Amino acid sequence: MPLLIRPDDLSSDATRALAAAHLAGMHENTPAESVHALDLDGLTADGITVWSAWVDDELAGIGACKDLGDDRAELKSMRVVDAFLGQGIGRAILRHIVEDADERGIRSLWLETGSTDDFLPARRLYASEGFEECPAFPPYAPDPLSTFMTRRL
Structure with missing residues (x-):
C-alpha cells in the first residue's frame, strides 16, 4: 500500500472533516474541561504544522505538531480514518x-492523550515509539483523564 504523507493546510x-471528527470524538468521550484537541482555527495557527496521509487519492489520517519553543514541540490531533485503522497509518x-x-x-517531543481505556491503543503506539509517561507540562495542569508523555530526539 503506497502511503504519501505531505504537509496540509486543511x-x-x-x-x-477528519479534523472536525477528531475533535467531536474527543468531546464524545471526555468532559469538555479535559479535551485538549485543537479545533480548525487552532490547527491552522502559527507554529502548527499539519500533515495528511494518503493512500492513492484517499485520505487515511492526519497528525500535527505544535512548536513549543526552546527546541520542544508537541504532537497534536493524531487521527486515522476508521477504514485504515490497524494498517500502520498512525x-x-x-x-x-x-x-x-x-x-x-527539535530536541524533545511532548504529548497529551487520554488516560481511559479507549485511549489505550494510542498510549501503546506512543510507548512503542519511545515516548515515556511524564508529569503534566505547560500549559497543562495535572488531570486524571490525561496521560502526558515525552520523548527525547
Whole structure:
C-alpha cells in the first residue's frame, strides 16, 4: 500500500472533516474541561504544522505538531480514518512527525492523550515509539483523564 504523507493546510473538505471528527470524538468521550484537541482555527495557527496521509487519492489520517519553543514541540490531533485503522497509518504519521522534528532541531517531543481505556491503543503506539509517561507540562495542569508523555530526539 503506497502511503504519501505531505504537509496540509486543511483546505480540503476531507482533511477538514477528519479534523472536525477528531475533535467531536474527543468531546464524545471526555468532559469538555479535559479535551485538549485543537479545533480548525487552532490547527491552522502559527507554529502548527499539519500533515495528511494518503493512500492513492484517499485520505487515511492526519497528525500535527505544535512548536513549543526552546527546541520542544508537541504532537497534536493524531487521527486515522476508521477504514485504515490497524494498517500502520498512525505509526507512519508519528514517525514522519518525529523525523521532521529531528530535522528541524527539535530536541524533545511532548504529548497529551487520554488516560481511559479507549485511549489505550494510542498510549501503546506512543510507548512503542519511545515516548515515556511524564508529569503534566505547560500549559497543562495535572488531570486524571490525561496521560502526558515525552520523548527525547
